Amino acid sequence: ENHFYGKSWLKELDYSAKELNFLIDFSLHLKDLKKKHIPHQYLAGKNIALLFEKTSTRTRSAFTVAANDLGAHPEFLGQNDIQLGNKESLADTAKILGSMFDGIEFRGFKQDSVEQLAKYSGVPVWNGLTDEWHPTQMIADFMTLKEEFGSLANLTLCYVGDGRNNMAHSLLVTAAILGVNFHLAAPKDLQPKAEVLAIAQELAAESEAELLITTDPKQAVNGADAIYTDIWISMGEKVDIHKRIEALLPYQVNQALLAQTGKKETIIMHCLPAFHDQETTLGKELAAEYGLSELEITDEVFLGPNSRVFVEGENRLHSIKAIMAATLGEIFIPEEYFN
Numbered sequence: 001e002n003h004f005y006g007k008s009w010l011k012e013l014d015y016s017a018k019e020l021n022f023l024i025d026f027s028l029h030l031k032d033l034k035k036k037h038i039p040h041q042y043l044a045g046k047n048i049a050l051l052f053e054k055t056s057t058r059t060r061s062a063f064t065v066a067a068n069d070l071g072a073h074p075e076f077l078g079q080n081d082i083q084l085g086n087k088e089s090l091a092d093t094a095k096i097l098g099s100m101f102d103g104i105e106f107r108g109f110k111q112d113s114v115e116q117l118a119k120y121s122g123v124p125v126w127n128g129l130t131d132e133w134h135p136t137q138m139i140a141d142f143m144t145l146k147e148e149f150g151s152l153a154n155l156t157l158c159y160v161g162d163g164r165n166n167m168a169h170s171l172l173v174t175a176a177i178l179g180v181n182f183h184l185a186a187p188k189d190l191q192p193k194a195e196v197l198a199i200a201q202e203l204a205a206e207s208e209a210e211l212l213i214t215t216d217p218k219q220a221v222n223g224a225d226a227i228y229t230d231i232w233i234s235m236g237e238k239v240d241i242h243k244r245i246e247a248l249l250p251y252q253v254n255q256a257l258l259a260q261t262g263k264k265e266t267i268i269m270h271c272l273p274a275f276h277d278q279e280t281t282l283g284k285e286l287a288a289e290y291g292l293s294e295l296e297i298t299d300e301v302f303l304g305p306n307s308r309v310f311v312e313g314e315n316r317l318h319s320i321k322a323i324m325a326a327t328l329g330e331i332f333i334p335e336e337y338f339n
């Protein structure tokens with residue numbers, strides 16, 4: 001029995017620890033199949049809509065290639081291609097898409113949009129990032145940890161930087177569900193929202209994950225198996241760039257911070273895109289305006305031996321494939337993953 005069948009994935013809280021663990025293990029299995037060129041066309045003949053209100057490199061590519069590998073047809077529908085609430089209600093769009101497509105990915109601003117799509121389309125909807133959550137990224141991230149360390153047991157993940165965005169919230173809640181210790185360092189007014197922290201604390205009490213939220217990056221990274229950071233200004237955020245940079249500069253992930261973990265094998269993670277290199281349009285602007293060529297992470301650490309950022313990026317493909325195959329395909333789920 002596949003109890004994922006027909007389900008959407010809108011936020012991390014929709015799935016239990018066992019379900020998340022299944023998706024992580026299934027992702028590793030699908031990665032193995034892909035590397036060995038063993039076909040895995042669980043979704044032959046299906047059609048998948050990919051809705052993007054915001055830009056994307058990894059998520060769009062991963063959904064496209066994953067759909068093709070699974071034997072399904074992906075169709076990209078960008079912000080200027082369809083109505084998406086402009087001339088037509090989201091509910092009407094959802095009903096039409098649901099009558100033609102077997103599954104829908106949505107990336108955009110409001111969490112409410114992805115919820116409405118799921119409510120009115122009647123087909124599985126996968127959240128490819130909203131202002132609130134980034135659930136598909138979570139499977140890739142915890143898969144990367146498991147791949148690196150062999151198990152998630154007793155691991156400590158430490159997030160440093162903007163602690164109030166989609167990534168920080170998603171990592172906090174997912175770690176709490178899975179029982180992975182989670183440390184977070186951010187300035188006071190960029191720490192997780194109280195309601196998200198409350199949810200995480202409740203989950204952590206059950207999973208026995210240890211949570212630490214602090215303003216002190218050195219304290220946070222102590223004992224960390226992985227240090228994670230994200231871009232300091234998220235898509236669609238309207239903030240004073242100068243103030244944000246000033247607030248977050250003490251939270252840059254650099255060699256000095258990495259040396260504070262007390263562990264040799266600490267890995268560096270980042271969901272990407274990352275700002276660490278002046279050779280981008282944004283980089284040149286920031287360098288000219290603020291004299292900075294690196295923000296949340298230094299080039300040295302980003303490209304250094306402890307970095308796993310590109311493995312993590314590749315794992316988006318395998319994990320998104322697992323999510324689509326589980327919710328739309330006829331796959332076998334071993335009993336150990338049942339709730």
Ligand code: CP
Nearest residue numbers: 056057058059271272
């Ligand atoms: N990590 C991630 O979601 O990347 P994209 O914005 O490129 O999809």
Ligand code: NVA
Nearest residue numbers: 165167234235271272
């Ligand atoms: N916090 C970032 C994540 C990008 C994958 C953003 O929302 O832009």
